[in-house]
Amino acid sequence: MSWIRDIDRADIVGGVIDLRTVDLNLLVDLDALLATRSVTEAARRLNLSQSAMSGSLARLRRLFDDPLMVRTGRALTLTSRAEALIEPVAEILRLTEVVLGDKDEFVPATATRSFSISASDYATAVVVAPLIRTLSAEAPDVTINVRPRAADVPSLLRQERVDLVIEPRETMGPSPLPSTSLFRDRWLCMLDASVHQGTVLDPERYLALPHLVYSIGQDLQLNLADRHLADLGVQRRVELTIESFLMVPLLIRGTTLVSLVLERSTQLLPLTGLRLVDPPIPVPDINEAMYWNPRNTDDAGHRWLRSRVAATAAALDVGQAG
Incomplete structure (x- = not known):
């Protein structure tokens, strides 16, 4: 654990870190930064101010003795150390959620949360548009961000750059990702x-x-x-x-x-x-489906979003969204 620099040497005994000296909330911030590659987007995801997220990034850089994110042109790029942390950090948080159990409740009428959906303009018009009309009344403080399609959908979900992807099963092919069929078209x-x-x-x-x-x-x-x-x-x-x-x-x-x-x-x-x-x-024909990161399967808010997308798709054939 020689890469840790934010801990007093007295807190490391026999090569083992005293976790009581580490703010483990930084892992949540790190996960968001690694997924979004953006201080602004990470702050928005966690409902933090940009200055607070910048402060977390500074602490993480000291902690790992690595810049983690470096500017390349106008964008931020992950260092090799940061790339190597993506899956371990996500797994640590997933296991933590399993240990603690899903005790969170998601109340759409009062929830303040942002979700991202990757979809073509066709899928956006057919299913996301009626979804928004429903959610505007049911969950007024929930924001839906529609993102463009990506060639590497598994990477898009693994890095949690989006919450859901709507894609034809014919495009995705056999996939280990959890999914739900939405609708068929000719x-x-x-x-x-x-x-x-x-x-x-x-x-x-x-x-x-x-x-x-x-x-x-x-x-x-x-x-x-x-x-x-x-x-x-x-x-x-x-x-x-x-x-x-x-x-x-x-x-x-x-x-x-x-x-x-x-x-x-x-x-x-x-x-x-x-x-x-x-x-x-x-x-x-094509068969549209939604896919997501298995880490989010049991998240209360994510379950709610998936249920609303599925209900909207089911209502298409009866002429109402619902």
């Missing part, structure tokens, strides 16, 4: 009704048209339907790619473009002058 083709009036969209006609492709994330990852067609070796003329499904109707109108869209999203979009038909080349 793909349709969207075209301009006047341009394609009376046209039968068979496979030959479909492949002859210019295509608008909805891509996802900074790496422009194809959506599941377009990826399926690519895997089949289907050759299409992609004329336009975008990152937001909300723009599809605006860009389709007055053009010969065709695009694959999810049926639930079309219920939220202005469809005047547009035509929806089944894809002439079948594509599999």
